[in-house]
């Protein structure tokens with residue numbers, strides 16, 4: 348059968364909404380969570396049902412009586428606990444923006460149904476080859492016992508050597524630092540076949556990818572730790588683009604119809620005729636391919652985020668969006684030879700392709716266009732200067748000797764050229780260099796102290812935005828093991 352993206356999506360929904368499964372179709376929530384300060388972006392379908400899991404939903408809520416639901420949820424994983432931004436473009440199956448097909452039982456059915464239906468849908472409806480599937484289950488640790496229930500359920504369908512115990516890192520799912528969580532069981536698919544792929548499961552190998560995650564939400568994590576919930580729930584999430592790749596016989600999500608129109612649009616923007624050849628890796632020749640993937644991914648993320656009212660700014664999720672845009676614009680202009688304004692010109696392609704499923708894109712098209720144009724233009728002038736400056740830095744004898752971009756130079760890129768530190772770090776990697784992040788951090792500290800003093804001196808808060816910006820960069824550094832001493836106000 349032929350499996351265009353829209354049919355993959357609708358097949359999932361009709362499977363779960365039809366009897367005997369009878370899930371209620373529920374709309375995707377926006378990519379910016381409505382009422383959840385613990386989340387930067389919606390990172391999974393279950394986010395909007397958080398209080399249904401914890402049992403804290405008021406009975407007056409329209410969701411209160413929901414016992415089963417299914418949808419395709421718009422997700423962004425570019426900040427917080429689930430942050431894939433660094434991998435995006437470099438691999439074939441992590442996006443910043445993606446759609447997650449989800450099904451839920453709110454204290455209703457349990458693991459037996461969840462596992463049985465997952466198998467039936469994948470093998471009998473979608474027609475995946477059973478001999479290519481692997482299941483994982485939580486092996487247990489000091490806090491939570493092994494999920495032998497899932498193991499035994501999979502053994503009805505799969506031989507024992509394809510039912511694999513995995514640790515907390517992969518098989519205990521948590522939405523954030525706090526919130527509902529639980530052991531998960533996952534299905535992985537071998538894109539190659541004819542081999543024992545079990546050693547490659549959960550090993551960052553692009554030929555064996557995780558497609559479906561089934562979480563048994565049975566705990567809540569709060570400041571005090573893990574507490575069992577009064578009721579057990581089922582929460583499943585499957586990457587639409589990954590499933591489409593499998594069904595379309597592709598080894599990369601970017602080779603599916605989810606991205607084809609965007610790739611064509613990017614190709615027509617390239618003045619140098621840079622063409623996509625689908626290679627993956629860090630070698631010199633792959634840089635064009637990485638840039639194609641990143642630009643296409645980032646164009647989708649911008650269009651969807653703007654349609655949901657997120658606006659680029661210097662703080663919080665707005666700054667994440669700004670970083671994604673600058674990353675995309677830099678790849679397009681420098682690596683693909685795209686002309687000024689190319690990123691904005693990609694927006695109609697996204698709107699056109701996805702408005703049937705997500706009408707908010709068409710509705711907000713004018714806004715999406717004008718905000719991207721403005722953002723792109725503001726960065727464009729600095730981009731050219733920044734790239735020139737970066738090239739002089741790369742050629743400096745100190746840089747050549749230390750193989751490192753200094754704190755002062757990376758701070759200048761950030762402070763005067765508008766290059767977020769992750770962008771400079773990435774450009775450094777392309778030049779086979781690193782960035783002296785601790786020294787960059789010291790420069791930030793100095794600026795932070797200075798803006799605090801200025802604030803005190805003026806008895807007003809002119810440094811507010813700068814401080815927020817610093818907080819964002821600080822968390823980026825903290826993720827990479829660089830910490831600053833906070834000399835609080």
Ligand code: ATP
Nearest residue numbers: 424431440441442445557558559560584585586589
């Ligand atoms: P991975 O281990 O591949 O990073 P994950 O375990 O972090 O995936 P989950 O949190 O379990 O992902 O999300 C449920 C499903 O959503 C995954 O099984 C996968 O199919 C899909 N998915 C997760 N992250 C991404 C992403 N960045 N881009 C595209 N699909 C994704």
Ligand code: MG
Nearest residue numbers: 429430431441
């Ligand atoms: Mg992940």
Ligand code: MG
Nearest residue numbers: 517533549557
């Ligand atoms: Mg995983």
Ligand code: MG
Nearest residue numbers: 517533557560
């Ligand atoms: Mg997972």
